[in-house]
Each structure stands twice: as structure tokens, then as C-alpha cells.
Amino acid sequence: MWDWIIEHLYDEPDRMIARGQACAWFGALLLLAGVVGWAIKGMASVVQLRAAQVPAQSLAELLGLPFATWWIPESGFAFFAAALLLGFGAWLVAAGSQLRRTYY
Numbered sequence: 182m183w184d185w186i187i188e189h190l191y192d193e194p195d196r197m198i199a200r201g202q203a204c205a206w207f208g209a210l211l212l213l214a215g216v217v218g219w220a221i222k223g224m225a226s227v228v229q230l231r232a233a234q235v236p237a238q239s240l241a242e243l244l245g246l247p248f249a250t251w252w253i254p255e256s257g258f259a260f261f262a263a264a265l266l267l268g269f270g271a272w273l274v275a276a277g278s279q280l281r282r283t284y285y
Contacts, residue, residue: 194281201273208267215254215263222255 190197218240225243226236237243241250254260 190277191280194277194285197277197280198274201270201275201277203270204273205267205270208263208265208270211252211254211263212260212267214252215260218250218253218255 190200222237222240222243229236239250240253240255244250254263
């Protein structure tokens with residue numbers, strides 16, 4: 182299976198660059214959503230503590246949104262995974278660009 186993936190990406194470096202850009206953009210979007218969620222949760226917890234209420238534990242509890250918020254990173258591990266996805270995407274773009282310059 183790995184042979185097929187490697188051949189699929191190496192045959193046309195533009196595929197590798199496109200996959201890398203998609204991974205990098207998705208990783209950046211996750212990091213941005215996580216930072217915004219972290220800021221919202223921090224501001225709301227200050228307000229709730231001043232009002233002598235128990236602060237919300239998660240973003241879903243705080244906002245009560247009609248859609249799922251499981252994709253927004255809230256822990257250190259999730260931020261690390263999103264940063265890893267961003268780095269992997271950047272590596273794919275760099276490797277694809279180098280492959281295109283070298284062989285095509």
C-alpha cells in the first residue's frame with residue numbers, strides 16, 4: 182500500500198504540493214479556531230467567576246452551539262496535533278517543490 186502512495190505522489194509532484202497545501206491550511210484553520218475558542222473560554226470564565234458561578238469546562242458547554250465543537254482543539258495534545266498537521270503539510274509542499282525542480 183505504501184508503494185502505491187509513494188508512486189502516486191512522486192509521479193506528479195503537483196499532487197504532493199496540493200495535498201500539502203490542504204494539510205497546511207486545515208492545520209492552520211484548526212490552530213486559529215483553537216486560539217479563538219481558548220480566548221472566548223478565558224474571557225467567559227473571568228465573567229462567570231466574578232458572578233460567583235462555576236465556569237464552563239468546555240467550549241460546547243459555554244456556547245451551546247447547534248453544531249459539534251469536537252473539531253476545535255481545546256487541549257495541549259490537540260494543539261500539538263494541529264501544529265503537526267500544519268508542519269506535515271509544509272513539509273509536503275517543500276518536498277513536492279523540490280521534486281518538481283529536480284526531476285520535472
